[in-house]
Amino acid sequence: MLVLGGTAEARRLAAVLHRDPAFAVTSSLAGRVAVPRLPCGDVRIGGFGGADGLTAWLRGNRTDAVVDATHPFAARMTANALAATAAAGVPLVVLRRPGWTEGPGDRWHRVPDAAAAAALVPRLGTRVFLATGSGDLAAFAGLDAWCLLRAVDPPPPPLPARHHLVLARGPFTADAERALLREHRIEVLVARDSGGELTAAKLVAARELGLPVVLMARPPAPDAPAVASVEEAVAWLAAALAGRP
Structure with a gap:
């Protein structure tokens, strides 16, 4: 699995996948923070070189699935993930926490x-x-x-x-x-x-x-399967990869 991370949800997902012997997880961080919080499992830091670079990485690392758990405003990385997974024929799911809802007293x-x-x-x-x-x-x-x-x-x-x-x-x-x-x-x-x-x-x-x-407001939602929690992401991955060797 490749987890495009940098969020608390991405770190939680990496921890869950790392504990499951059925998964081998690599988390990718953009490298914008000098001392990032590192997730469990393998970690790579820095850009891929656009959609083409990410496509080559997915193929070269025999990636079975990608979880885009980047920040909801990381529109460029999400666009690259959509293009790269389509080119490489790799399933993609987007993990996005719900936006905020206005309540009494909010202005x-x-x-x-x-x-x-x-x-x-x-x-x-x-x-x-x-x-x-x-x-x-x-x-x-x-x-x-x-x-x-x-x-x-x-x-x-x-x-x-x-x-x-x-x-x-x-x-x-x-x-x-x-x-x-x-x-x-x-x-x-x-x-x-x-x-x-x-x-x-x-x-x-x-x-x-x-x-x-x-x-x-957030950028427009990507045209890809989406889940709102780590648990939903794990279930999606298990279903998407069922039957693969």
């Missing part, structure tokens, strides 16, 4: 992308927590606001002219997120609809403080 503004978020923010506040991940920060470089940024490693430019960077690795508690928002007098939170409990604390804190949230 969410859903937008299609980072550009739309950057256009909306000035109408909501002047002190902004950009909890978007490093890949989307360039869209906010021209924002006329004070911005709080948080990342595991220093993000590349361009960045907002007025910003404060916090280097930290989650998950974070709701108490910690509430304290962070208060410390920096945040007026609006910008986040991606990543889903999952591990990254939801900032939304809880924003709700409790009555802050508006600009929530960026």
Whole structure:
């Protein structure tokens, strides 16, 4: 099995497969974090060289199935996985945790992308927590606001002219997120609809403080079988590979 990882779900899946002698699992990490959390089993770090490179890797390593358990916003890797598995004739399943659902007290503004978020923010506040991940920060470089940024490693430019960077690795508690928002007098939170409990604390804190949230929509779902949990992914793999030597 090849698990395209980098998420908590990918690490859990690798652990489950690693314990089962029926599976030999290799996890692939993009290498964007200097010191990543490593899953169980074999691990490779770095890109494949696009869809063609991934196709060659699948063939060269006699891969029986691929699980795309990358971040919901890793659209390029998912597109490469779709193309490569189709070319190599290898089954693919996409493991995606469900997106977040708005509840009582939430003040969410859903937008299609980072550009739309950057256009909306000035109408909501002047002190902004950009909890978007490093890949989307360039869209906010021209924002006329004070911005709080948080990342595991220093993000590349361009960045907002007025910003404060916090280097930290989650998950974070709701108490910690509430304290962070208060410390920096945040007026609006910008986040991606990543889903999952591990990254939801900032939304809880924003709700409790009555802050508006600009929530960026996920890329379109890929045209591939999809599951929402590790258990479903394991069952899909067992069914897809039933009868293979």
